[in-house]
Amino acid sequence: MPATKLSKAATQDHASRIFDLDVSSLRELNQALHNLAPGSNETAWEVLHPKGSHSVAVGVDQPVTIDVRGSVGYYCGGMNSGSTITVHGSAGPGVGENMMSGSIIVKGDASQYAGATGKGGLLVIEGNASSRCGISMKGIDIVVHGNIGHMSAFMAQSGNLVVLGDAGDALGDSIYEARLFVRGKVDSLGADCIAKEMRPEHLELLQGLLDRAGITGVKPSEFKRYGSARTLYNFNIDNADAY
Amino acid sequence: MCGIVGLFLKDKSLEPQLGSMLSQMLISLSDRGPDSAGIAIYGAPSKNEAKITIQSAKPERDFRGLDTELAKAIGTPVSIAVKSTHAVVRTTPAKIDEAREAIQALRPDIRIMGAGDVVEIYKEVGLPEAVVDRFDVRSMTGTHGIGHTRMATESAVTTMGAHPFSTGADQCLVHNGSLSNHNNVRRELVREGMKFETENDTEVAAAYLSSQMAHGKNLGEALEGTLSDLDGFFTFVVGTKNGFGVVRDPIACKPAVMAETDQYVAFGSEYRALTKLPGIDNARVWEPEPATVYFWEH
Numbered sequence: 299m300p301a302t303k304l305s306k307a308a309t310q311d312h313a314s315r316i317f318d319l320d321v322s323s324l325r326e327l328n329q330a331l332h333n334l335a336p337g338s339n340e341t342a343w344e345v346l347h348p349k350g351s352h353s354v355a356v357g358v359d360q361p362v363t364i365d366v367r368g369s370v371g372y373y374c375g376g377m378n379s380g381s382t383i384t385v386h387g388s389a390g391p392g393v394g395e396n397m398m399s400g401s402i403i404v405k406g407d408a409s410q411y412a413g414a415t416g417k418g419g420l421l422v423i424e425g426n427a428s429s430r431c432g433i434s435m436k437g438i439d440i441v442v443h444g445n446i447g448h449m450s451a452f453m454a455q456s457g458n459l460v461v462l463g464d465a466g467d468a469l470g471d472s473i474y475e476a477r478l479f480v481r482g483k484v485d486s487l488g489a490d491c492i493a494k495e496m497r498p499e500h501l502e503l504l505q506g507l508l509d510r511a512g513i514t515g516v517k518p519s520e521f522k523r524y525g526s527a528r529t530l531y532n533f534n535i536d537n538a539d540a541y
Numbered sequence: 542m543c544g545i546v547g548l549f550l551k552d553k554s555l556e557p558q559l560g561s562m563l564s565q566m567l568i569s570l571s572d573r574g575p576d577s578a579g580i581a582i583y584g585a586p587s588k589n590e591a592k593i594t595i596q597s598a599k600p601e602r603d604f605r606g607l608d609t610e611l612a613k614a615i616g617t618p619v620s621i622a623v624k625s626t627h628a629v630v631r632t633t634p635a636k637i638d639e640a641r642e643a644i645q646a647l648r649p650d651i652r653i654m655g656a657g658d659v660v661e662i663y664k665e666v667g668l669p670e671a672v673v674d675r676f677d678v679r680s681m682t683g684t685h686g687i688g689h690t691r692m693a694t695e696s697a698v699t700t701m702g703a704h705p706f707s708t709g710a711d712q713c714l715v716h717n718g719s720l721s722n723h724n725n726v727r728r729e730l731v732r733e734g735m736k737f738e739t740e741n742d743t744e745v746a747a748a749y750l751s752s753q754m755a756h757g758k759n760l761g762e763a764l765e766g767t768l769s770d771l772d773g774f775f776t777f778v779v780g781t782k783n784g785f786g787v788v789r790d791p792i793a794c795k796p797a798v799m800a801e802t803d804q805y806v807a808f809g810s811e812y813r814a815l816t817k818l819p820g821i822d823n824a825r826v827w828e829p830e831p832a833t834v835y836f837w838e839h
Contacts, residue, residue, distance in 0.1 A: 349813055349816040350811060350812035350813030350815075350816050351813065369812050369816075369826075371811055371813055372811075388812065388826065390796075390798075390811060390812055391796055407826075407827075409796065409798070410793075410796065410828075428828050429793055429794075429831065447793075447830075447831075448793075448831060
């Protein structure tokens with residue numbers, strides 16, 4: 299794009315594009331988001347009255363900001379690639395499932411399997427997350443201000459899960475390689491998940507994650523690190539009970 | 542998937558709207574289960590009156606003249622209010638068991654949906670909106686109620702396979718999930734003398750709770766028992782004459798969300814079922830914990 303056009307774009311008054319789901323359909327919203335071309339000037343979006351709708355802003359692949367004013371149902375921001383989605387309410391199951399990049403901020407609570415299978419980006423949950431948070435995570439970073447439910451980070455493969463509150467039963471069951479940082483208590487660890495030493499590089503990594511999530515007043519040293527003991531990588535008959 | 546809802550009113554001024562609130566909640570979850578739908582409503586108790594909700598595939602044939610024949614058979618006045626394929630039979634509480642037996646003797650094709658002092662149960666094959674319209678559920682008043690829209694997995698798509706299931710006076714249950722040990726539990730309950738009308742796993746859960754309560758447990762204790770005695774996936778929402786309870790299995794993969802205000806306690810499989818309730822924006826909204834019993838009583 300020529301520089302002149304860029305400077306012109308920068309001076310335009312970009313009113314946010316508003317979709318009221320009481321008036322427009324969810325399909326219209328998602329289609330409009332999918333129609334965004336690279337470099338579009340429509341960078342700020344607002345979604346009103348989501349009322350627990352499923353699949354709000356799924357599959358967005360442009361670096362826009364989307365403010366959702368209310369609570370959403372299943373799979374909000376699924377497959378997100380580059381956009382910044384803020385849910386000003388709570389999110390149902392599967393928020394940010396298979397996210398690739400960008401960020402999702404949930405101001406309220408998140409239901410089951412938040413950030414499941416996510417490959418990249420940042421998911422911040424300012425309330426609590428429910429069971430199976432970060433299940434099978436593959437590179438996503440997840441920061442939860444409150445607590446997480448049972449079987450979180452089940453089969454997690456890569457990425458970081460930061461929990462300022464407590465974790466439920468079987469944290470990190472059958473975990474591969476992700477790093478789990480929990481500040482509160484952990485009800486129990488799942489198969490092959492162990493507490494690990496916090497080395498300087500982990501403190502540094504954690505500080506970076508807290509910074510990215512806008513969290514202040516919390517020190518990395520207050521957390522414990524958990525990860526894989528790597529004893530389930532190869533089948534061993536002595537581990538049969540753990541499967 | 543299935544969709545379930547429940548609403549327990551604390552504020553009496555909402556009672557006239559119970560049917561419409563519960564209908565709207567259930568309709569919002571239609572796409573969770575297109576096979577059948579049902580609703581149980583707990584109305585206001587009235588002195589010297591108990592109710593039996595009956596159903597017939599041939600209502601014109603089966604319901605005609607039933608009131609006079611039944612009154613003659615049990616020696617007590619009987620009234621019948623017909624609503625489409627269902628009818629509510631009213632008589633004195635002392636005669637309720639006798640009336641139930643007499644109905645089955647007089648009209649063998651009639652199915653009994655439920656009985657008790659206050660409960661009425663309406664369920665049929667079809668979407669929630671059609672079921673709600675058919676039985677004019679929106680106009681019903683009451684203190685609490687539960688509803689279900691079914692995606693059939695464990696047994697046939699029939700009226701009797703629809704939820705709620707009622708296996709005891711004023712007791713009923715709706716279920717999202719599937720039980721894996723229902724055949725064993727059914728055998729044990731049959732040995733105790735419980736009777737079953739279907740092959741459905743949910744009927745077993747309902748009968749299990751009835752059996753526990755018949756042994757003197759309260760609703761909370763009976764629900765606690767499901768966690769050790771029933772195997773499989775479940776979110777149960779149950780109603781009793783004056784109570785309302787919720788429990789999820791320890792894995793808790795079936796969705797559930799609850800809301801509480803000074804006016805009501807509400808349950809939905811999804812948040813969208815709750816969005817039109819009064820004061821929902823300021824309600825305490827939470828996801829019930831796995832293996833944890835929640836219950837309220839009037």
